[in-house]
Amino acid sequence: MTRFNQTKAYRNLQEHCKKTDSIHMKDLFSEDPTRFQKFQLSFDDLLFDFSKNRIDETTLSLLMDLAEETGLKDRIEAMFSGQRINRTEDRAVLHTALRNRSGTPVYLQSETDSSVHTDVMPDVLKVLHQMRDFTKQIHSGIRRGYTGKKLTNVVNIGIGGSDLGPKMVTAALKPFARSKMRAYFVSNVDPTDITETLSQLDPESTLIIIASKTFTTQETMMNAGTAKQWLLGAFGNEEASIAKHFIAVSTNRQAVQDFGIDPESSMFGFWDWVGGRYSLWSAIGMPIALNLGMVHFEDLLQGAHDVDCHFRETPFRENIPVVMALLGIWYHNFLGAQSHAILPYDQYLLHLSSYLQQADMESNGKSVDGDGNTLNYDSGPIIWGQPGTNGQHAFYQLIHQGTRLIPCDFLAPALPQNPSGNHHQTLIGNFLAQTEALMKGKTTEEVAEELKNEEMDSTQRKLLIASKTFEGNRPTNSFLYKELNPRTLGRLIAFYEHKIFVQGSIWGVNSYDQMGVELGKQMAKTINRELASGKEAHAHDSSTNGLIEHYRSFHPA
Numbered sequence: 001m002t003r004f005n006q007t008k009a010y011r012n013l014q015e016h017c018k019k020t021d022s023i024h025m026k027d028l029f030s031e032d033p034t035r036f037q038k039f040q041l042s043f044d045d046l047l048f049d050f051s052k053n054r055i056d057e058t059t060l061s062l063l064m065d066l067a068e069e070t071g072l073k074d075r076i077e078a079m080f081s082g083q084r085i086n087r088t089e090d091r092a093v094l095h096t097a098l099r100n101r102s103g104t105p106v107y108l109q110s111e112t113d114s115s116v117h118t119d120v121m122p123d124v125l126k127v128l129h130q131m132r133d134f135t136k137q138i139h140s141g142i143r144r145g146y147t148g149k150k151l152t153n154v155v156n157i158g159i160g161g162s163d164l165g166p167k168m169v170t171a172a173l174k175p176f177a178r179s180k181m182r183a184y185f186v187s188n189v190d191p192t193d194i195t196e197t198l199s200q201l202d203p204e205s206t207l208i209i210i211a212s213k214t215f216t217t218q219e220t221m222m223n224a225g226t227a228k229q230w231l232l233g234a235f236g237n238e239e240a241s242i243a244k245h246f247i248a249v250s251t252n253r254q255a256v257q258d259f260g261i262d263p264e265s266s267m268f269g270f271w272d273w274v275g276g277r278y279s280l281w282s283a284i285g286m287p288i289a290l291n292l293g294m295v296h297f298e299d300l301l302q303g304a305h306d307v308d309c310h311f312r313e314t315p316f317r318e319n320i321p322v323v324m325a326l327l328g329i330w331y332h333n334f335l336g337a338q339s340h341a342i343l344p345y346d347q348y349l350l351h352l353s354s355y356l357q358q359a360d361m362e363s364n365g366k367s368v369d370g371d372g373n374t375l376n377y378d379s380g381p382i383i384w385g386q387p388g389t390n391g392q393h394a395f396y397q398l399i400h401q402g403t404r405l406i407p408c409d410f411l412a413p414a415l416p417q418n419p420s421g422n423h424h425q426t427l428i429g430n431f432l433a434q435t436e437a438l439m440k441g442k443t444t445e446e447v448a449e450e451l452k453n454e455e456m457d458s459t460q461r462k463l464l465i466a467s468k469t470f471e472g473n474r475p476t477n478s479f480l481y482k483e484l485n486p487r488t489l490g491r492l493i494a495f496y497e498h499k500i501f502v503q504g505s506i507w508g509v510n511s512y513d514q515m516g517v518e519l520g521k522q523m524a525k526t527i528n529r530e531l532a533s534g535k536e537a538h539a540h541d542s543s544t545n546g547l548i549e550h551y552r553s554f555h556p557a
């Protein structure tokens with residue numbers, strides 16, 4: 001593979017960037033009345049409008065060259081065909097198999113012999129069947145709590161990839177939830193999280209899911225232990241109550257058994273080829289299945305599968321995740337953007353930006369390439385955002401008039417889940433107004449004209465004209481779809497997953513390991529042992545030693 005910044009396309013894009021530097025999007029729109037038609041793609045009822053970007057056909061075509069030259073097509077095939085593309089961990093990346101609805105096999109390359117491949121689908125379908133069976137038992141009341149009450153509260157204890165996906169999806173699809181089921185999520189080791197959650201719940205009607213791929217994550221295991229004590233406390237320390245109220249989702253059968261959960265009846269497995277942040281499609285999606293029902297969970301899978309087919313088969317110019325990724329590369333590597341905002345105009349998507357923050361930043365927040373060379377170009381951007389219209393009254397100021405370039409994604413459903421007067425139309429009106437204002441801006445002449453009849457001295461006039469001028473030319477993508485339902489949500493998530501893949505592939509990084517998470521996990525263990533030992537801290541830098549001592553001063557031995 002040719003390194004990203006040594007390609008011909010990269011050099012051409014640099015040249016092109018210099019030439020297009022002074023071009024304003026509003027001129028591109030006025031010069032070409034068909035611009036919207038040219039720079040949009042649709043996917044059933046979803047419209048992806050990328051016309052409000054600082055691009056022309058040449059930009060796109062050079063970006064497509066970049067994708068070709070860095071071998072994107074082969075990389076896509078390598079992922080879908082189960083090659084061990086996560087080279088640092090020697091693992092395949094096959095979350096696409098979890099939502100494979102085609103009835104065809106998906107092969108995984110063997111660890112020891114690259115010419116040997118096994119079909120993962122029988123195992124995938126077996127776990128899906130197990131989930132279907134289990135959710136049916138819970139919903140019908142065949143499986144009940146220790147005292148015979150129906151289990152209607154589901155608490156998911158997990159963190160990172162074992163938390164953010166199910167949490168985002170259950171919030172996003174609340175209108176599709178079963179009326180009697182409630183989902184709760186505990187992730188933080190801060191005792192406030194589990195204390196506040198459990199204090200609202202009746203143990204007799206509560207099912208606890210311990211979701212951990214490794215079943216060793218400190219926060220999750222500590223919260224699981226606290227939940228176990230809470231439950232035993234409610235049932236007179238009867239160990240038999242554990243089996244009725246706990247299930248596990250993990251790849252670590254032994255640890256699940258050691259915790260007291262029967263792996264045969266109450267453990268749902270997944271595999272090392274499912275990365276944590278790509279795992280909501282596996283049994284990690286159990287809270288989704290329990291909260292919404294299996295039919296909706298499978299619609300979510302179907303939505304993602306639709307996009308998998310689109311991504312694998314569609315030429316790059318019409319391929320939504322590829323275009324999303326290349327636009328990002330244009331801004332991050334050629335126009336100096338450092339971050340990317342996710343702005344859903346849908347309150348149900350309130351956790352989308354934090355979900356994508358992990359998906360993107362943990363995947364592409366890397367500074368070495370797949371061969372261990374230090375990158376001499378930028379990789380993954382900072383992902384952030386929150387739902388509109390709230391953000392408009394907070395941070396949009398910086399997007400409009402700050403010194404930084406921040407490409408934004410706007411997402412909205414055409415139909416509301418909760419029709420109420422003019423609320424939804426007003427919401428959409430704001431979305432459209434923002435993307436238009438960001439693109440057009442407001443010229444000094446326009447501001448001067450507006451102020452011409454107002455009395456003020458020339459210093460004040462100069463100040464106001466400068467302050468009220470908007471440069472515009474701020475790029476946005478718009479995703480407008482009929483409604484937010486499980487299938488549409490599955491599609492949206494998969495668009496972003498593949499966008500991340502494409503960017504990682506072009507930058508040449510391994511998007512599927514997370515050494516930064518591992519380091520934090522190890523160091524916390526060491527410091528916790530020291531905090532518990534009561535001995536004076538001197539093994540660290542003076543700042544860490546000092547902070548340890550200050551903390552200890554509030555906890556005398």
Ligand code: G6Q
Nearest residue numbers: 160161162212213214217276277
């Ligand atoms: C995700 C990361 C990380 C992981 C958590 C939880 O891709 O690997 O966020 O999901 O650290 O790990 P466990 O599921 O093993 O508890």
